[in-house]
Amino acid sequence: MTALRVTQRNLWVYRRTWRGSLFGSFLNPLLYLGALGVGLGSFIAAQDTSALGGVTYIQFLGPGLLAAACMQTASFEATFPIMGKISWRRNYEAMLSAPLSVRDLVIGEMGWMAFRLTTMALSFMVVLVLFGIPTSPLAVLGVPAAVLTGLAFFTPIMAFTATRKNDSGFAAMFRFVINPLFLFSGTFFPVDRLPDAIEFVAALTPLYHGVGLIRGLVLQTPDLANWPIHLAYLVAFTLVAAWLAYRLLHRRLVK
Amino acid sequence: MRSIAASEAGVKEDQVPQSVMPEFHRYNQQPAMTVQTDVLIHARGLTKRFDALTAVDGVDFDVRVGEAFGFLGPNGAGKTSTMRMIACTSPITDGTLTVLGMDPQREGSRIKARLGVVPQLNNLDAELTVRENLLMYARYFDIPGDVARRRAEELLDFVQLTERANDQVEPLSGGMQRRLTIARALINEPDLLLLDEPTTGLDPQARHLVWDRLYRLKSRGVTLVITTHYMDEAEQLCDRLVVMDHAKIVAAGSPRELIEQYSTREVLELRLTDAVRATLDGRLEDLADRVEELPDRILLYAADGERALEKVHERQVQIESALVRRSTLEDVFLRLTGRSLVE
Numbered sequence: 001m002t003a004l005r006v007t008q009r010n011l012w013v014y015r016r017t018w019r020g021s022l023f024g025s026f027l028n029p030l031l032y033l034g035a036l037g038v039g040l041g042s043f044i045a046a047q048d049t050s051a052l053g054g055v056t057y058i059q060f061l062g063p064g065l066l067a068a069a070c071m072q073t074a075s076f077e078a079t080f081p082i083m084g085k086i087s088w089r090r091n092y093e094a095m096l097s098a099p100l101s102v103r104d105l106v107i108g109e110m111g112w113m114a115f116r117l118t119t120m121a122l123s124f125m126v127v128l129v130l131f132g133i134p135t136s137p138l139a140v141l142g143v144p145a146a147v148l149t150g151l152a153f154f155t156p157i158m159a160f161t162a163t164r165k166n167d168s169g170f171a172a173m174f175r176f177v178i179n180p181l182f183l184f185s186g187t188f189f190p191v192d193r194l195p196d197a198i199e200f201v202a203a204l205t206p207l208y209h210g211v212g213l214i215r216g217l218v219l220q221t222p223d224l225a226n227w228p229i230h231l232a233y234l235v236a237f238t239l240v241a242a243w244l245a246y247r248l249l250h251r252r253l254v255k
Numbered sequence: 256m257r258s259i260a261a262s263e264a265g266v267k268e269d270q271v272p273q274s275v276m277p278e279f280h281r282y283n284q285q286p287a288m289t290v291q292t293d294v295l296i297h298a299r300g301l302t303k304r305f306d307a308l309t310a311v312d313g314v315d316f317d318v319r320v321g322e323a324f325g326f327l328g329p330n331g332a333g334k335t336s337t338m339r340m341i342a343c344t345s346p347i348t349d350g351t352l353t354v355l356g357m358d359p360q361r362e363g364s365r366i367k368a369r370l371g372v373v374p375q376l377n378n379l380d381a382e383l384t385v386r387e388n389l390l391m392y393a394r395y396f397d398i399p400g401d402v403a404r405r406r407a408e409e410l411l412d413f414v415q416l417t418e419r420a421n422d423q424v425e426p427l428s429g430g431m432q433r434r435l436t437i438a439r440a441l442i443n444e445p446d447l448l449l450l451d452e453p454t455t456g457l458d459p460q461a462r463h464l465v466w467d468r469l470y471r472l473k474s475r476g477v478t479l480v481i482t483t484h485y486m487d488e489a490e491q492l493c494d495r496l497v498v499m500d501h502a503k504i505v506a507a508g509s510p511r512e513l514i515e516q517y518s519t520r521e522v523l524e525l526r527l528t529d530a531v532r533a534t535l536d537g538r539l540e541d542l543a544d545r546v547e548e549l550p551d552r553i554l555l556y557a558a559d560g561e562r563a564l565e566k567v568h569e570r571q572v573q574i575e576s577a578l579v580r581r582s583t584l585e586d587v588f589l590r591l592t593g594r595s596l597v598e
Contacts, residue, residue: 005394012391013382090378096344097372098395098443099364255305255345 006108149210325496371440430461
């Protein structure tokens with residue numbers, strides 16, 4: 001498995017920054033759940049919360065935030081760091097001069113991403129437990145589900161990065177794709193509150209399925225029954241995008 | 256030249272113990288390629304096209320075991336494209352190419368396992384330390400940890416970076432980064448070291464230190480393939496070279512052979528005022544085998560430069576300055592292409 005060398009390289013680099021990164025993995029959910037879950041949630045509790053499916057707002061929010069956090073971390077990791085290895089620092093050129101292939105690069109980066117998402121999802125889950133959010137032992141499976149959700153963003157955005165000459169497209173991608181998904185894919189409120197057309201579009205995005213799967217596992221909501229659909233969608237999306245990333249990266253690097 | 260290079264760079268010959276990288280000595284006893292042939296790279300009609308652009312246009316060459324082989328030519332001549340095809344990082348468009356007796360298309364990984372590559376632009380891991388750069392690269396070649404650590408220390412010593420082993424790469428000077436890139440390319444004890452413009456952008460002292468290290472590798476029997484647009488670099492390092500221009504090889508041979516074939520033994524360089532130049536009217540033409548008029552000077556190619564200068568004086572041409580020197584590869588390039596190597 002020569003692809004593991006690429007994963008290992010990223011881990012060596014991560015050795016210098018892991019403390020700050022792990023601290024952030026605790027701090028972010030604390031802040032969001034404190035402000036939105038506890039603060040805003042106390043207002044919502046006074047309203048009719050039946051649309052949330054019989055859980056409190058902070059319970060509804062927690063698993064959704066986990067999915068969204070994985071999306072954001074994976075999206076960032078798939079843009080600037082990958083671009084740097086393609087053209088700013090040219091690390092991929094160095095790796096391809098050694099007996100590594102473009103396939104190793106894609107699989108190795110995915111391995112690294114999976115590791116990073118796992119540490120993130122674990123610390124996030126600890127915070128969820130501190131807030132007393134999980135209602136089911138199945139919540140443990142929320143961690144791999146969160147990793148898969150992140151990978152479903154990592155691979156397509158890596159493919160996108162492979163086509164970019166510079167970083168000018170990234171800001172637009174975050175503004176027009178990632179942020180709207182963050183707001184409208186069921187993290188903060190149930191998607192069925194939206195007009196049907198938007199609900200349909202939202203249901204096509206990986207975040208929708210990630211949120212559905214993680215929330216179902218953490219809270220054992222009725223949506224849990226849809227787990228095969230969510231899972232199949234996320235796996236298929238990740239693999240097809242990984243193949244695309246391989247093709248585009250190959251075209252970019254092996255000329 | 257060797258000793259000058261070493262002393263200019265502040266290097267003593269005995270600073271590098273002979274035990275450094277003993278693996279290279281084995282080449283002295285027996286060639287690395289004990290199979291039927293001593294040809295490490297074999298190219299016939301080798302061609303590389305990018306859409307409409309033909310970067311390499313049907314070149315033929317052979318690189319033999321233990322030699323330092325050069326590609327000399329201006330920027331854009333096709334040197335780097337040729338190098339990338341040899342390094343198995345760029346598929347060939349046409350022709351045949353074998354490297355270490357294998358086909359880059361089908362056996363790229365096996366070839367790459369035995370190559371060392373120094374790219375035109377350093378692509379070190381800026382986020383890792385100097386030593387970590389070597390150890391990580393060793394992982395890419397699946398070199399066991401203890402062997403990698405031993406080689407890393409030897410190589411750091413060889414390129415004089417032992418004291419910077421734990422430093423980040425970023426603040427290192429260009430010359431140090433270059434040496435580290437060379438050390439990294441040696442971590443797998445390659446049979447063939449590919450260097451794409453090894454000293455471009457370095458100051459003279461750093462260049463001499465790099466040359467000195469490459470010279471040592473060569474004397475240990477490592478086969479070097481070098482691209483350069485510096486004629487002095489080609490003369491210093493290369494046993495044989497090809498001159499490339501506009502995607503084609505325009506001449507091949509040792510530096511000495513090329514100079515003998517395409518130039519005279521000596522060159523008389525004359526600088527004249529514009530007023531004098533305007534009234535020359537071909538008065539110098541018959542004083543040398545060949546006369547080359549450059550914007551800032553006139554070159555007279557003659558076997559005896561001093562004698563040519565005497566004749567210039569006899570004709571009472573008023574000169575600002577005159578210099579007699581030996582012919583170089585720069586003159587060969589000028590003869591072959593009508594242009595200077597480095598503008």
